[in-house]
Amino acid sequence: MDRTLVTGKIIAAKVRKGLHWRDIAVSIGQSKEWTTAACLGQMTFTKAQAAVAQELFELTDEECAWLQIVPYKGSLATPVPTDxxxxxxxxxxxxxxxxxxxxxxxxxxxxxxxxxxxxxxxxxxxxxxxxxxxxxxxxxxxxxxxx
Amino acid sequence: MDRTLVTGKIIAAKVRKGLHWRDIAVSIGQSKEWTTAACLGQMTFTKAQAAVAQELFELTDEECAWLQIVPYKGSLATPVPTDxxxxxxxxxxxxxxxxxxxxxxxxxxxxxxxxxxxxxxxxxxxxxxxxxxxxxxxxxxxxxxxx
Amino acid sequence: MDRTLVTGKIIAAKVRKGLHWRDIAVSIGQSKEWTTAACLGQMTFTKAQAAVAQELFELTDEECAWLQIVPYKGSLATPVPTDxxxxxxxxxxxxxxxxxxxxxxxxxxxxxxxxxxxxxxxxxxxxxxxxxxxxxxxxxxxxxxxx
Amino acid sequence: MDRTLVTGKIIAAKVRKGLHWRDIAVSIGQSKEWTTAACLGQMTFTKAQAAVAQELFELTDEECAWLQIVPYKGSLATPVPTDxxxxxxxxxxxxxxxxxxxxxxxxxxxxxxxxxxxxxxxxxxxxxxxxxxxxxxxxxxxxxxxx
Amino acid sequence: MDRTLVTGKIIAAKVRKGLHWRDIAVSIGQSKEWTTAACLGQMTFTKAQAAVAQELFELTDEECAWLQIVPYKGSLATPVPTDxxxxxxxxxxxxxxxxxxxxxxxxxxxxxxxxxxxxxxxxxxxxxxxxxxxxxxxxxxxxxxxx
Amino acid sequence: MDRTLVTGKIIAAKVRKGLHWRDIAVSIGQSKEWTTAACLGQMTFTKAQAAVAQELFELTDEECAWLQIVPYKGSLATPVPTDxxxxxxxxxxxxxxxxxxxxxxxxxxxxxxxxxxxxxxxxxxxxxxxxxxxxxxxxxxxxxxxx
Amino acid sequence: MDRTLVTGKIIAAKVRKGLHWRDIAVSIGQSKEWTTAACLGQMTFTKAQAAVAQELFELTDEECAWLQIVPYKGSLATPVPTDxxxxxxxxxxxxxxxxxxxxxxxxxxxxxxxxxxxxxxxxxxxxxxxxxxxxxxxxxxxxxxxx
Amino acid sequence: MDRTLVTGKIIAAKVRKGLHWRDIAVSIGQSKEWTTAACLGQMTFTKAQAAVAQELFELTDEECAWLQIVPYKGSLATPVPTDxxxxxxxxxxxxxxxxxxxxxxxxxxxxxxxxxxxxxxxxxxxxxxxxxxxxxxxxxxxxxxxx
Amino acid sequence: MDRTLVTGKIIAAKVRKGLHWRDIAVSIGQSKEWTTAACLGQMTFTKAQAAVAQELFELTDEECAWLQIVPYKGSLATPVPTDxxxxxxxxxxxxxxxxxxxxxxxxxxxxxxxxxxxxxxxxxxxxxxxxxxxxxxxxxxxxxxxx
Amino acid sequence: MDRTLVTGKIIAAKVRKGLHWRDIAVSIGQSKEWTTAACLGQMTFTKAQAAVAQELFELTDEECAWLQIVPYKGSLATPVPTDxxxxxxxxxxxxxxxxxxxxxxxxxxxxxxxxxxxxxxxxxxxxxxxxxxxxxxxxxxxxxxxx
The missing domain is CATH 3.30.1160.10 (Cyanate lyase, C-terminal domain)
Incomplete structure (x- = not known):
C-alpha cells in the first residue's frame, strides 16, 4: 500500500459516487485547486481534512493515515505529457x-x-x-x- | 542564416544597448509579453513591426525579412528545462x-x-x-x- | 479500476464476440473513426452512448461510469511508435x-x-x-x- | 558541404527573394506538396528539376549536384516535435x-x-x-x- | 487478456512440452521464420493456422481468437536492445x-x-x-x- | 581534423565527380559493401587502399593517414534512425x-x-x-x- | 555573443594567468563558492563586481555587460553527469x-x-x-x- | 520477494504505527540519516540491527534476511527527479x-x-x-x- | 512464467537458505563467475547443471526447463546503472x-x-x-x- | 579554447607524426594505460609531464597549461556507446x-x-x-x- 493506491481509490470512488471537485473542496474547506491537487496525491492532508476525505471516499484507517504523509510528488507519467x-x-x-x-x-x-x-x-x-x-x-x- | 541567428543578434543588441522589454514593447505597439516572445523567435512580425525592430536592433534587410516568416517554435534546449x-x-x-x-x-x-x-x-x-x-x-x- | 482497464475489457469483448468497429459505430450513432477512438480510451462518451457500449461490451455500472469521464489521452507506449x-x-x-x-x-x-x-x-x-x-x-x- | 547546407541556402534565398511554394512548384512542374518536401531536403530532384531549382535559388553547380543525390531524410530536430x-x-x-x-x-x-x-x-x-x-x-x- | 499474454503462454507451453520451432512450422504449414515471428506475437494467424496453434500450445478459444487479430508489433523492450x-x-x-x-x-x-x-x-x-x-x-x- | 571530416570530404568529392560505389570498389580492390562502409568511416584502410582513395577523392597526406587509423564506428545520428x-x-x-x-x-x-x-x-x-x-x-x- | 562565450573566455583567462578561485573571490568581495558559480555563468554580477571581473579576465565592455544579465542557468551537458x-x-x-x-x-x-x-x-x-x-x-x- | 517489497512493508508499518525516523534510529543504534537510508532500502543491516527492525516493523524471518543482503541501490524512479x-x-x-x-x-x-x-x-x-x-x-x- | 521469475526464485532461495555463490559454483561444477551469471539469468544451463540447481533452489520441473532455454540477456534496469x-x-x-x-x-x-x-x-x-x-x-x- | 580542443590537437599530431602510445608512455614516464587516458583528456598532467607532451605534440604554452588543469571527464558521446x-x-x-x-x-x-x-x-x-x-x-x- 502506498499513496498512489489511495489516489486510485479516491478517483474510483469519485467516479462511482458521481462527486464534483467543487463540492469536495467545500467539504474539505480549501479551494477547489488545492483540494483537487491533494486528492490527486500531490499535497498533504491535515488530520481533520483526512477525516473528511475518509468518509467521502470510504477509505480505511490505513489509507486515511497515508493522506497525512508527505507524498512523492509529480503527477505525469512521461517527461513530455501525452494528454x-x-x-x-x-x-x-x-x-x-x-x-x-x-x-x-x-x-x-x-x-x-x-x-x-x-x-x-x-x-x-x-x-x-x-x-x-x-x-x-x-x-x-x-x-x-x-x- | 535562419531565425535563430536573428534572435541571437536581437539579444546581443539588447545587451549592448541596455534596452528594456517594456520599452521595446511600446515601440512595437504590442504587450510586453507578446513582444518579448516575438523577439525571442516565437512569433511572427508584421511588416510594420519588423521595421521598428530592424531599427531598434540594427538588423539587415535579410534579417528583417526573417522576422516576418513563421518561425519553428520552441524556446527550450532540453525536454526538462535546466534553468x-x-x-x-x-x-x-x-x-x-x-x-x-x-x-x-x-x-x-x-x-x-x-x-x-x-x-x-x-x-x-x-x-x-x-x-x-x-x-x-x-x-x-x-x-x-x-x- | 481506471479507464485503461475498461479499454482492455472492451477490446477483449470485441475479440470474444467477433464485433466490427463499423457496426459498433452504427450502434453508438457516430462515425467509425470517432467511435473507435472513444472505445480505445481517447474520447468521452455521453450517457446515452455509454449505455449502448455497456450492453455491447458487457460492462459493469462502474465501468460504464468511467466511459463518461474525460480520459488521460495518448494511445502509444513509446515516443517513437514501434508498430x-x-x-x-x-x-x-x-x-x-x-x-x-x-x-x-x-x-x-x-x-x-x-x-x-x-x-x-x-x-x-x-x-x-x-x-x-x-x-x-x-x-x-x-x-x-x-x- | 552536404544536403543540409543546400536546404539552408534554398530557404534563405526564398526569404530574400520573397518566393512562394506554390509558384516554385509550378516552375518545378510538380505539386506544391512534393516540391516543398524536395526543397526542404526530403526528396531527390531529377536533373531537369535541379536545373530549375539552381536558377531559382541561385545555387552553384556542386549544390545543384547535391539535389540529385538521395538525401538522409527526417526533418525534425527532436523525437517529439516542439513546434x-x-x-x-x-x-x-x-x-x-x-x-x-x-x-x-x-x-x-x-x-x-x-x-x-x-x-x-x-x-x-x-x-x-x-x-x-x-x-x-x-x-x-x-x-x-x-x- | 491481450496478445502479449497469449505469446507468454505459447512460449511457456513450448518450454514445458520441449517443442522446436522447425517442427511447429511444419504443423502450421509456413516457413520456420514466419511461424516463429507469428508465435512471438508479430504476425496474424488465419483461422486454420490458429486452430493448429490452439492444439499445439493448449490455448483457450479466446486465446485462439486473439491469434487472428492483427497485433501491435515490436518485440523489443528498449530502443537499443540489451540482448x-x-x-x-x-x-x-x-x-x-x-x-x-x-x-x-x-x-x-x-x-x-x-x-x-x-x-x-x-x-x-x-x-x-x-x-x-x-x-x-x-x-x-x-x-x-x-x- | 578527424575521421568524420575525411568522410565528409569523400562524400563531397564523390558527388562533385559523379563517382559510383561499384567503380570505387573495383579501384580499391574489395567488395562494394566493404568499400562503401570504409569510405563512410566505418572500416580501416590498408596503406595501399588509402593511396587509391587519396587519389580518387583528392585527399591530403594527413587525410590519407586518418584513413589508416581505426575509426570510432557508428554511422547513425540517433538511436532510432529517421531515414x-x-x-x-x-x-x-x-x-x-x-x-x-x-x-x-x-x-x-x-x-x-x-x-x-x-x-x-x-x-x-x-x-x-x-x-x-x-x-x-x-x-x-x-x-x-x-x- | 552570449554568456556561454563569456564563461569560456573567463576560464581560458584563468588558465592562462594561473589565477585561483579563492583569490578571485577576494577581489570580487564574495565567498569563493558564490564567486566561482558566478564566473562559471550561473549567477548575475552587480555593476561593481562586473568591473572587477572585466579587469581580472580582460573582458570587453560587451562581455562585461553580459555578466550583469541574468543567465540561463544549468552547468551540466547531460541529465546524468559523466564527470x-x-x-x-x-x-x-x-x-x-x-x-x-x-x-x-x-x-x-x-x-x-x-x-x-x-x-x-x-x-x-x-x-x-x-x-x-x-x-x-x-x-x-x-x-x-x-x- | 525482494528488498523493494521489504522497503514497502517498512514504510507501510511506519505509517500504520505512527513511528518517527528519529526514534527508529535510536532503537537501531545509528544516526537518523543512516537509519532512514537503510530502512528505505539503500544500506545493509547487521544481524543485530535487522532483529530490531524485524520487531519494529513486524517483518517475517525471510524479510529480516533480506535486510542483511547488500541491496541494488538507487532510490529515484527517473534520471531527473519529479518530487x-x-x-x-x-x-x-x-x-x-x-x-x-x-x-x-x-x-x-x-x-x-x-x-x-x-x-x-x-x-x-x-x-x-x-x-x-x-x-x-x-x-x-x-x-x-x-x- | 519466464526466466525472470526463475531468477527471482533462485535469489529468494539463496537468501532464505543462506547459500554462498562460491559453494553453489562447486555444486554446479563451474567457476563462481560463470555460475553467478547463470543463476542471475544471463547464461544457459546444461541438463545436468539444471538438475543441481533444481535441487539447490527447490525449483519445479517447469522452472528447471527454463534454465536450459537461452535467456534474453541484460541484467540492468536502466541504460546508466544507479547502483x-x-x-x-x-x-x-x-x-x-x-x-x-x-x-x-x-x-x-x-x-x-x-x-x-x-x-x-x-x-x-x-x-x-x-x-x-x-x-x-x-x-x-x-x-x-x-x- | 578548452581541453577538448587540446585532445583533438594531440590526436591529430599523433596521426600526422605516426607516433605510438607505448612510446609516448615511455617519454611521459607512466604506464601506457594512464598515458593514453591522460592524452585523451581524462587525466591531469604534472608540469614535467606536460612539458614532454608539449614537445611531442607541438603544443602552445596555453595548450600546455590546459593539460595541467583537472578536466571534465567522460570520453563517450552517448550513454550507450556506438563503437x-x-x-x-x-x-x-x-x-x-x-x-x-x-x-x-x-x-x-x-x-x-x-x-x-x-x-x-x-x-x-x-x-x-x-x-x-x-x-x-x-x-x-x-x-x-x-x-
Whole structure:
C-alpha cells in the first residue's frame, strides 16, 4: 500500500459516487485547486481534512493515515505529457518559457517565482466568441542570495 | 542564416544597448509579453513591426525579412528545462497538471484550453511578506468535436 | 479500476464476440473513426452512448461510469511508435512535417491546424495497381493571437 | 558541404527573394506538396528539376549536384516535435494512432499504408465558423507477406 | 487478456512440452521464420493456422481468437536492445546502415526496401573455421512516388 | 581534423565527380559493401587502399593517414534512425529480433552471430511484380564460453 | 555573443594567468563558492563586481555587460553527469534523495529546502585516515501553502 | 520477494504505527540519516540491527534476511527527479556542480569526494527570517592514482 | 512464467537458505563467475547443471526447463546503472573507453575483444593500505573481416 | 579554447607524426594505460609531464597549461556507446554487472571497487585458437561507512 493506491481509490470512488471537485473542496474547506491537487496525491492532508476525505471516499484507517504523509510528488507519467490538455500547458512553458524568464528578471532581478509559496485560481470567462479559461498563478518572488 | 541567428543578434543588441522589454514593447505597439516572445523567435512580425525592430536592433534587410516568416517554435534546449526559473513552471505542470485537467473538464467538459488563442499578463503584486509574481493566462476553451 | 482497464475489457469483448468497429459505430450513432477512438480510451462518451457500449461490451455500472469521464489521452507506449503501421504515420510527420508547416503558413499565416476541432475519414480507394488507403483530415485553422 | 547546407541556402534565398511554394512548384512542374518536401531536403530532384531549382535559388553547380543525390531524410530536430503546428500532427498520431490501425486492419487485414507510394494534398476549406485546413493523405495498402 | 499474454503462454507451453520451432512450422504449414515471428506475437494467424496453434500450445478459444487479430508489433523492450545476439543486428544497422542506404540507392534510385513485402531465411553454413549463420533478407523495392 | 571530416570530404568529392560505389570498389580492390562502409568511416584502410582513395577523392597526406587509423564506428545520428530506408532495417530488428534469436539458438545453442567476422552482399533480383532487394548476411557463430 | 562565450573566455583567462578561485573571490568581495558559480555563468554580477571581473579576465565592455544579465542557468551537458566528481554528487541525490526528503519532512512538514535562498561552504578537514571534504549546505525551508 | 517489497512493508508499518525516523534510529543504534537510508532500502543491516527492525516493523524471518543482503541501490524512479524537494537537490548539482568541482580540485587536486566513505547530518537552524535546513556532507577525498 | 521469475526464485532461495555463490559454483561444477551469471539469468544451463540447481533452489520441473532455454540477456534496469558498485564499472567504460580502444587497436589492429569467447576472474588482493579487488578479463581478439 | 580542443590537437599530431602510445608512455614516464587516458583528456598532467607532451605534440604554452588543469571527464558521446569495441565493454557491464556486484559483496561485504584508486593493464596473450586480450583491473575496495 502506498499513496498512489489511495489516489486510485479516491478517483474510483469519485467516479462511482458521481462527486464534483467543487463540492469536495467545500467539504474539505480549501479551494477547489488545492483540494483537487491533494486528492490527486500531490499535497498533504491535515488530520481533520483526512477525516473528511475518509468518509467521502470510504477509505480505511490505513489509507486515511497515508493522506497525512508527505507524498512523492509529480503527477505525469512521461517527461513530455501525452494528454492534449496538459500538453498545451507544457507547450506554454516551451514557447513562452524564455519570455516569462526575461520579464520576471526585468521586473525583479535574478531569482525565481516560487512553485511552493504558490496559489492558482481557475475560472470560466464568458466570451461571445467562445468562453475562455482564465487561470491566475501567484507565486512569491525569491531572489538569489549572494554570500 | 535562419531565425535563430536573428534572435541571437536581437539579444546581443539588447545587451549592448541596455534596452528594456517594456520599452521595446511600446515601440512595437504590442504587450510586453507578446513582444518579448516575438523577439525571442516565437512569433511572427508584421511588416510594420519588423521595421521598428530592424531599427531598434540594427538588423539587415535579410534579417528583417526573417522576422516576418513563421518561425519553428520552441524556446527550450532540453525536454526538462535546466534553468531554475523556467523549471518552476515545468514543475507546476508536473505537480498540478492533472489538477488543471480535472478542473477544466469539470467546468467545460472534454476539450482543451488553447495555447494559440491565448494571452498572458505578468505583473508584480506588492506584498509585505515578499512581493509576488502574478501571472494571468487566458486561453479559449476548445471542445472536442464529435462526428 | 481506471479507464485503461475498461479499454482492455472492451477490446477483449470485441475479440470474444467477433464485433466490427463499423457496426459498433452504427450502434453508438457516430462515425467509425470517432467511435473507435472513444472505445480505445481517447474520447468521452455521453450517457446515452455509454449505455449502448455497456450492453455491447458487457460492462459493469462502474465501468460504464468511467466511459463518461474525460480520459488521460495518448494511445502509444513509446515516443517513437514501434508498430509498423503507426510508425508510417510518425514517419509522415518526420519527413513531411516541415512541408505541412510551410504550406499551411503560406496559405493561412501563423497559427495551427486544430487537433481538437478535428475530424478524420478513412476510406478504401480501389486501384488496379493495388488498393489505396485514403484518409481525409480536417481541422479548423486557429491563428495566433497578438495582444 | 552536404544536403543540409543546400536546404539552408534554398530557404534563405526564398526569404530574400520573397518566393512562394506554390509558384516554385509550378516552375518545378510538380505539386506544391512534393516540391516543398524536395526543397526542404526530403526528396531527390531529377536533373531537369535541379536545373530549375539552381536558377531559382541561385545555387552553384556542386549544390545543384547535391539535389540529385538521395538525401538522409527526417526533418525534425527532436523525437517529439516542439513546434505547435507540427506537434498537433504528432498528437494526432498519439491520440488516433491505434484508431487508424484498427480501422485500416478491419478494412484491409494485416499490413500497412505506404509512406513511400504516397501523396498528400493540402487545401483551404472556407467555413463560416472559421476556415479549415483539409488534408488528403493517400497511400498504397501493402499486405504482410506470408512465406 | 491481450496478445502479449497469449505469446507468454505459447512460449511457456513450448518450454514445458520441449517443442522446436522447425517442427511447429511444419504443423502450421509456413516457413520456420514466419511461424516463429507469428508465435512471438508479430504476425496474424488465419483461422486454420490458429486452430493448429490452439492444439499445439493448449490455448483457450479466446486465446485462439486473439491469434487472428492483427497485433501491435515490436518485440523489443528498449530502443537499443540489451540482448547480445539481437544487439549485433542493431550494430549492423548502426555500422552498415548508411552503406546499405548508399548501395540500394545506387542500384535502384530513391526509395526503400520493404519490410512488409519481405521474407527471411536463416541457415547454418558449415565452415572448417567455425560454422556460420547465413541469413537472406528479401524485400520488394518501393520507389518514392512523385506527384 | 578527424575521421568524420575525411568522410565528409569523400562524400563531397564523390558527388562533385559523379563517382559510383561499384567503380570505387573495383579501384580499391574489395567488395562494394566493404568499400562503401570504409569510405563512410566505418572500416580501416590498408596503406595501399588509402593511396587509391587519396587519389580518387583528392585527399591530403594527413587525410590519407586518418584513413589508416581505426575509426570510432557508428554511422547513425540517433538511436532510432529517421531515414525511411534505414528505419526499415531497424524495424526488421524490432519486429523479427526475437525470431532471429530463437531460430539461431535452436540451430546453434547459446551464442551470437558475429558482426565482426561478417560479410554482406546486396543484389537486385528482377521480379515481374516489382524488383526485389536481396541481401545476404553471413556471420560466424560464436558460442558462449563456460569456465 | 552570449554568456556561454563569456564563461569560456573567463576560464581560458584563468588558465592562462594561473589565477585561483579563492583569490578571485577576494577581489570580487564574495565567498569563493558564490564567486566561482558566478564566473562559471550561473549567477548575475552587480555593476561593481562586473568591473572587477572585466579587469581580472580582460573582458570587453560587451562581455562585461553580459555578466550583469541574468543567465540561463544549468552547468551540466547531460541529465546524468559523466564527470566522476560531479557524478558522486548525483549519486548522493540518487541514493540518499528519499532519505533527505523523509528527514526534512519529519522535522519541518511538507515543503522544500530552497535552492535559491541558499548558501554553500566547502572546507578541507584534516584527518589522519585521509583528509575529508566537508560541505555545508544551508537553505531556507519553504512550506507548501494551502489556499 | 525482494528488498523493494521489504522497503514497502517498512514504510507501510511506519505509517500504520505512527513511528518517527528519529526514534527508529535510536532503537537501531545509528544516526537518523543512516537509519532512514537503510530502512528505505539503500544500506545493509547487521544481524543485530535487522532483529530490531524485524520487531519494529513486524517483518517475517525471510524479510529480516533480506535486510542483511547488500541491496541494488538507487532510490529515484527517473534520471531527473519529479518530487520538488528532491529536485531542488538535483538543481544544486546542476547549477553548482562545476563550482563544486573547481573548488575541490583547487584545494585537493585531481580526485573525488567519496560518496561511500561518507556521512550526512541534517539539522534545523532557527532563523527569524524563516528557519533553515542545514546539511553537512562529509566525504573522504580520494586522489586519482597514477601508475 | 519466464526466466525472470526463475531468477527471482533462485535469489529468494539463496537468501532464505543462506547459500554462498562460491559453494553453489562447486555444486554446479563451474567457476563462481560463470555460475553467478547463470543463476542471475544471463547464461544457459546444461541438463545436468539444471538438475543441481533444481535441487539447490527447490525449483519445479517447469522452472528447471527454463534454465536450459537461452535467456534474453541484460541484467540492468536502466541504460546508466544507479547502483554505486555497478556504476563504477560504467564509469570505467566512460572514462577509459577510448583508452582501451586505442591500446587494443595499437596492439592488434582493427577488431574487438569478444564478450562471448570471454572469461572473468574476481579475486581479493591483500594490501596494507586497504585490500583491493582484482579482476582479470580475458576475451579473444576478433579482427574485422575484409571481403 | 578548452581541453577538448587540446585532445583533438594531440590526436591529430599523433596521426600526422605516426607516433605510438607505448612510446609516448615511455617519454611521459607512466604506464601506457594512464598515458593514453591522460592524452585523451581524462587525466591531469604534472608540469614535467606536460612539458614532454608539449614537445611531442607541438603544443602552445596555453595548450600546455590546459593539460595541467583537472578536466571534465567522460570520453563517450552517448550513454550507450556506438563503437563496437567499446560497446563490448558496456555489454560486459550489462550482462555481468549484477554478477560482479554479487561476488564482490560476497567477498568484501557492502561497498564498492574504486574507479579512482584504480589501475589497469592491457596485454596480448598468445593462443593457438586466436590471440586473446587480457585486461587486469585493480581497484581498492571501499566499504560503506555507518555512522
Amino acid at each position: 492534449p490538455l496538459i500538453y498545451r500547458w507544457y507547450e506554454i512553458v516551451s514557447v513562452y518559457g524564455t519570455t516569462i524568464k526575461e520579464l520576471i528578471h526585468e521586473e525583479f532581478g535574478d531569482g525565481i517565482m516560487s512553485a511552493i509559496d504558490f496559489s492558482m485560481d481557475i475560472q470560466r470567462e464568458a466570451d461571445p466568441k467562445g468562453d475562455r479559461v482564465n487561470v491566475v498563478l501567484s507565486g512569491k518572488f525569491l531572489p538569489y542570495k549572494t554570500y | 531554475p526559473l523556467i523549471y518552476r513552471w515545468y514543475e507546476i505542470v508536473s505537480v498540478y497538471g492533472t489538477t488543471i485537467k480535472e478542473l477544466i473538464h469539470e467546468e467545460f467538459g472534454d476539450g482543451i484550453m488553447s495555447a494559440i488563442d491565448f494571452s498572458m499578463d505578468i505583473q508584480r503584486e506588492a506584498d509585505p511578506k515578499g512581493d509576488r509574481v502574478n501571472v494571468v493566462l487566458s486561453g479559449k476553451f476548445l471542445p472536442y468535436k464529435t462526428y | 509498423p503501421l503507426i510508425y508510417r504515420w510518425y514517419e509522415i510527420v518526420s519527413v513531411y512535417g516541415t512541408t505541412i508547416k510551410e504550406l499551411i503558413h503560406e496559405e493561412f499565416g501563423d497559427g495551427i491546424m486544430s487537433a481538437i476541432d478535428f475530424s478524420m475519414d478513412i476510406q478504401r480507394e480501389a486501384d488496379p495497381k493495388g488498393d489505396r488507403v485514403n484518409v481525409v483530415l480536417s481541422g479548423k485553422f486557429l491563428p495566433y493571437k497578438t495582444y | 505547435p503546428l507540427i506537434y498537433r500532427w504528432y498528437e494526432i498520431v498519439s491520440v488516433y494512432g491505434t484508431t487508424i490501425k484498427e480501422l485500416i486492419h478491419e478494412e484491409f487485414g494485416d499490413g500497412i499504408m505506404s509512406a513511400i507510394d504516397f501523396s498528400m494534398d493540402i487545401q483551404r476549406e472556407a467555413d463560416p465558423k472559421g476556415d479549415r485546413v483539409n488534408v488528403v493523405l493517400s497511400g498504397k495498402f501493402l499486405p504482410y507477406k506470408t512465406y | 547480445p545476439l539481437i544487439y549485433r543486428w542493431y550494430e549492423i544497422v548502426s555500422v552498415y546502415g548508411t552503406t546499405i542506404k548508399e548501395l540500394i540507392h545506387e542500384e535502384f534510385g530513391d526509395g526503400i526496401m520493404s519490410a512488409i513485402d519481405f521474407s527471411m531465411d536463416i541457415q547454418r553454413e558449415a565452415d572448417p573455421k567455425g560454422d556460420r549463420v547465413n541469413v537472406v533478407l528479401s524485400g520488394k523495392f518501393l520507389p518514392y512516388k512523385t506527384y | 525511411p530506408l534505414i528505419y526499415r532495417w531497424y524495424e526488421i530488428v524490432s519486429v523479427y529480433g526475437t525470431t532471429i534469436k530463437e531460430l539461431i539458438h535452436e540451430e546453434f545453442g547459446d551464442g551470437i552471430m558475429s558482426a565482426i567476422d561478417f560479410s554482406m552482399d546486396i543484389q537486385r533480383e528482377a521480379d515481374p511484380k516489382g524488383d526485389r532487394v536481396n541481401v545476404v548476411l553471413s556471420g560466424k557463430f560464436l558460442p558462449y564460453k563456460t569456465y | 566522476p566528481l560531479i557524478y558522486r554528487w548525483y549519486e548522493i541525490v540518487s541514493v540518499y534523495g528519499t532519505t533527505i526528503k523523509e528527514l526534512i519532512h519529519e522535522e519541518f512538514g511538507d515543503g522544500i529546502m530552497s535552492a535559491i535562498d541558499f548558501s554553500m561552504d566547502i572546507q578541507r578537514e584534516a584527518d589522519p585516515k585521509g583528509d575529508r571534504v566537508n560541505v555545508v549546505l544551508s537553505g531556507k525551508f519553504l512550506p507548501y501553502k494551502t489556499y | 520538488p524537494l528532491i529536485y531542488r537537490w538535483y538543481e544544486i548539482v546542476s547549477v553548482y556542480g562545476t563550482t563544486i568541482k573547481e573548488l575541490i580540485h583547487e584545494e585537493f587536486g585531481d580526485g573525488i569526494m567519496s560518496a561511500i566513505d561518507f556521512s550526512m547530518d541534517i539539522q534545523r537552524e532557527a532563523d527569524p527570517k524563516g528557519d533553515r535546513v542545514n546539511v553537512v556532507l562529509s566525504g573522504k577525498f580520494l586522489p586519482y592514482k597514477t601508475y | 554505486p558498485l555497478i556504476y563504477r564499472w560504467y564509469e570505467i567504460v566512460s572514462v577509459y573507453g577510448t583508452t582501451i580502444k586505442e591500446l587494443i587497436h595499437e596492439e592488434f589492429g582493427d577488431g574487438i575483444m569478444s564478450a562471448i569467447d570471454f572469461s572473468m576472474d574476481i579475486q581479493r588482493e591483500a594490501d596494507p593500505k586497504g585490500d583491493r579487488v582484482n579482476v582479470v578479463l580475458s576475451g579473444k581478439f576478433l579482427p574485422y573481416k575484409t571481403y | 563496437p569495441l567499446i560497446y563490448r565493454w558496456y555489454e560486459i557491464v550489462s550482462v555481468y554487472g549484477t554478477t560482479i556486484k554479487e561476488l564482490i559483496h560476497e567477498e568484501f561485504g557492502d561497498g564498492i571497487m574504486s574507479a579512482i584508486d584504480f589501475s589497469m593493464d592491457i596485454q596480448r596473450e598468445a593462443d593457438p585458437k586466436g590471440d586473446r586480450v587480457n585486461v587486469v583491473l585493480s581497484g581498492k575496495f571501499l566499504p560503506y561507512k555507518t555512522y
